[in-house]
Amino acid sequence: MTIYSKGExxxxxxxxxxxxxxxxxxxxxxxxxxxxxxxxIQQGQVVSLIGRSGIGxxxxxxxxxxxxxxxxxxxxVRESRPWSLRPVHAGDMGVIFQNYYQFGWRTVxxxxxxxxxxxxxxxxxxxxxxxxxxxxxxxxxVLKRYPRQLSGGQQQRVSIIQQLLKGSDFLLLDEPFSGxxxxxxxxxxxxxxxxxxxxxxxxxxxxxxxxVTTVAISDTVFILGKQDGVExxxxxxxxxxxxxxxxxxxxVQEEKAFGETIREIKACL
Amino acid sequence: MFRxxxxxSRTTVLIMVSIQVIVLLSIWQSFPxxxxxxxxxxxEALGGLLASSLLWDNVLVSLLLTLKALFFSVVITLLFSxxxxxxxxxxxxxxxxxxxxxxxxxxxxxxxLLTRDGSQLKLSLLVFGIVPFFTTSxxxxxxxxxxxxxxxxxxxxxxxxxxxxxVIIVGKADQVFEIVRQNFAIAWMMITxxxxxSMSEGGVGTLxxxxxxxxxxxxxxALQAVIFGLGLFFDHLLGRLRHWLFPYVxx
Numbered sequence: 032m033t034i035y036s037k038g039e040x041x042x043x044x045x046x047x048x049x050x051x052x053x054x055x056x057x058x059x060x061x062x063x064x065x066x067x068x069x070x071x072i073q074q075g076q077v078v079s080l081i082g083r084s085g086i087g088x089x090x091x092x093x094x095x096x097x098x099x100x101x102x103x104x105x106x107x108v109r110e111s112r113p114w115s116l117r118p119v120h121a122g123d124m125g126v127i128f129q130n131y132y133q134f135g136w137r138t139v140x141x142x143x144x145x146x147x148x149x150x151x152x153x154x155x156x157x158x159x160x161x162x163x164x165x166x167x168x169x170x171x172x173v174l175k176r177y178p179r180q181l182s183g184g185q186q187q188r189v190s191i192i193q194q195l196l197k198g199s200d201f202l203l204l205d206e207p208f209s210g211x212x213x214x215x216x217x218x219x220x221x222x223x224x225x226x227x228x229x230x231x232x233x234x235x236x237x238x239x240x241x242x243v244t245t246v247a248i249s250d251t252v253f254i255l256g257k258q259d260g261v262e263x264x265x266x267x268x269x270x271x272x273x274x275x276x277x278x279x280x281x282x283v284q285e286e287k288a289f290g291e292t293i294r295e296i297k298a299c300l
Numbered sequence: 301m302f303r304x305x306x307x308x309s310r311t312t313v314l315i316m317v318s319i320q321v322i323v324l325l326s327i328w329q330s331f332p333x334x335x336x337x338x339x340x341x342x343x344e345a346l347g348g349l350l351a352s353s354l355l356w357d358n359v360l361v362s363l364l365l366t367l368k369a370l371f372f373s374v375v376i377t378l379l380f381s382x383x384x385x386x387x388x389x390x391x392x393x394x395x396x397x398x399x400x401x402x403x404x405x406x407x408x409x410x411x412x413l414l415t416r417d418g419s420q421l422k423l424s425l426l427v428f429g430i431v432p433f434f435t436t437s438x439x440x441x442x443x444x445x446x447x448x449x450x451x452x453x454x455x456x457x458x459x460x461x462x463x464x465x466x467v468i469i470v471g472k473a474d475q476v477f478e479i480v481r482q483n484f485a486i487a488w489m490m491i492t493x494x495x496x497x498s499m500s501e502g503g504v505g506t507l508x509x510x511x512x513x514x515x516x517x518x519x520x521x522a523l524q525a526v527i528f529g530l531g532l533f534f535d536h537l538l539g540r541l542r543h544w545l546f547p548y549v550x551x
Contacts, residue, residue, distance in 0.1 A: 098454060121454035121457075122455060122456065122458070126455040128448065128452075130448075132446075132448045132449075134466070134467075135548060136548055146456055149457045179548065179551040193456075197457065
């Protein structure tokens with residue numbers, strides 16, 4: 032069993048409810064994400080929010096990212112100085128949309144520069160940081176290209192780098208595995224794991240309905256579902272994969288416990 | 301060539317259009333001589349006009365006035381359109397949009413009182429005529445902006461003015477150019493009308509009125525051909541310029 036412990040709270044969702052067109056979409060959502068500490072490793076957090084299509088995942092995604100205000104409750108994020116929790120604002124989280132949207136009028140390099148300029152920690156060495164990331168994510172050759180000249184995989188990587196350059200600890204990903212073929216899927220999975228190991232507070236929140244792939248790289252799973260007779264979706268189950276010894280395992284999908292966990296999740300949906 | 305959605309090469313298009321034009325001109329030429337001049341007579345008059353400095357001097361006057369009017373129109377349009385995203389200024393832009401239902405003829409006297417000379421009168425009438433159409437087109441571009449463009453700005457931590465700059469000013473610059481291209485025709489069409497109001501400075505409009513006055517239909521048609529050709533040339537030029545300035549639009 033891997034040794035780990037949990038530290039400070041990085042994100043806390045308290046009694047969140049969202050009403051749209053007089054219809055309750057999300058109801059009493061409560062969960063928190065804590066810093067995972069592993070001796071000798073810069074271990075970030077990978078949390079997955081799983082739910083069936085149309086359950087309100089995208090609404091929760093938008094609310095978490097600060098793009099949409101909840102009707103009730105609040106989302107609090109870690110403030111580094113002083114160490115405290117404060118309400119989330121748009122821009123606090125790095126957001127990677129499902130279609131990897133980028134400004135069509137900016138080249139990859141210009142788009143990345145826009146993000147880098149937002150990061151005070153990079154002041155004066157933005158260009159250097161872009162080149163480093165581009166090399167790391169195999170995008171050096173496409174820096175002068177426009178988004179429409181990129182493949183889907185390249186667009187996804189540009190979106191990820193853009194949000195990393197912005198310097199946010201949180202990275203929200205909306206259906207990052209949808210529509211990817213098997214080879215690209217492996218690459219994306221490795222890429223996300225690499226990002227999660229880049230900083231202790233780096234927290235990936237993956238909203239997806241691809242249960243197997245998402246759970247395989249997560250340390251915690253929250254299942255969004257409905258309860259009988261009550262309107263609106265809520266977190267119906269949370270699973271600590273670390274506790275079950277299923278986190279950070281390269282071949283976790285081959286383990287018996289993994290299969291049982293997937294069955295358990297499916298039963299909750 | 302005769303099937304719906306069939307794709308044909310540029311060369312085929314060129315040959316096809318050339319044949320169509322030749323056939324149409326031949327049919328026209330074969331009509332019995334009457335009030336409407338034949339293509340050959342128009343062609344002769346056109347040759348004479350092209351060789352004379354009279355045409356080019358007048359074309360230059362009209363072009364300079366059109367470009368001046370376009371410049372002022374673009375500046376006014378952009379100012380009010382950009383500001384239209386600020387609620388306080390939106391009614392101003394919306395009023396300009398509605399102004400396209402006003403007729404210029406009814407306002408000529410007011411403009412004559414407000415301007416100092418014929419040159420100013422022509423320019424102000426042109427600008428007044430163009431701005432509502434420019435603003436209508438650009439406001440439509442702004443209204444139909446993809447919400448994700450603003451959301452990306454928000455996720456990057458941009459403020460509202462920064463988002464306005466990135467999404468509307470920088471992001472829509474190519475479309476401003478396209479609107480100018482599309483509406484150049486309006487300016488070019490109106491020029492002949494306003495030039496008739498103050499004929500001392502000349503211009504193709506003045507020339508047209510003179511030929512019309514003496515029922516010189518051959519020269520009227522030849523001049524129309526010049527105006528048409530120049531319009532097409534500028535349309536093509538602005539299109540090329542747009543592709544050169546904003547290479548991403550052709551991707």
